[in-house]
Amino acid sequence: MMSEKEVLSLIREDQWMMELLEAAKSLNLPDWWICAGFIRSKVWDVLHDFNERTIMPDIDVIYFDPANMDVREEKRLEGKLKSLRPDIPWSVKNEARMHIKNNLPPYSSSVDAISKFPETATALGVKLDEEDNLILIAPCGISDVINLEVRPTPYFAEDKARMNIYKERITKKNWQLTWNRVKVCHIDR
Template identity: 45%
Template sequence: MQMKTETDIVQMFERDRETRILLEAVARLDLPDWWICAGYVRAKVWDVLEQKEATAVADIDVIYFDTSDTTEATDQMLEARLNEQLPDYPWSVKNQARMHTKNDLPPYRSSRDAMAQFPETVTAIGLTLHADRVVFFSAYGVSDLLQQRLRPTPSFQAPARHLIYRKRLAEKQWVKNWQGVHEAENETTGLKKI
């Protein structure tokens, strides 16, 4: 399947049986402002672009935003509930109302705001269900994702956080796992949050 637009991405995910099963499992938790985001979404898009078998992901990132309970114990309980539903998947649940502290950033205002602060533009993406329809979010548009271009988000362009971005690129080895993945020549050109 050729993908050139956000609509193409949404249609691909709407047809993907596994994605539907995962989204419905998370929806049953009835969390506020929830999304499956980052690596699972990115890997699916890149696998389809390169017409390759599904790449195993380290975890399935589920985020939500709830200022009324920011305890890590609640996230662990939610992971356990997902593991009861679908035990063959590596769930990771994080309430974004507390995760800003991980990278010493100001508090996030929502899950979308949190995704916009993720290290890479191609990771600042997510899926959710609204009225049983797949909703796709990309904080910086789909160009980097579809062109398999790596660059930091604005939050990771400053020297201290840029080191975190560089370390992640080395650890994740996306360039080795997907033939078309490459770093942007000028990593910071033209980034605007949508």
């Protein structure tokens, strides 16, 4: 079984991932992370012995800044990242405002927001700290992602309406088409 240390090593040894982390770090954003599929896809690609990286629809950079929740700021930041790496489909979101879009109570931080992502296998974030140490955050743990299991985060599992969102996402994402050993866990509510 893969450990958190091994997940960090996979990322550290991947020049492309490290370049994207350095680009995101250069924005100097408060409480920033690259999250979700960036990490999940890397782990699942390795566990499926893929020789090539799975194409991702976007690279999710999140941060937490309640002082400036203007969507235009997110677009400006995406533009800065695009100027550094025009080949990357960047998506930048301020989690201080995303609770409004998601019709939820306010988040207290980016990590709080990550804990409320729909699936445990995507409730992951990685960043470089001030000393360029690679930091992994996994509020729901890493066991599901390394065991190729998809299940709702506790936040989604506790509510029928959120479970419906989870089920719709699972159908839409259809991860098993790309990673055929992935097991999707459904919880009936």
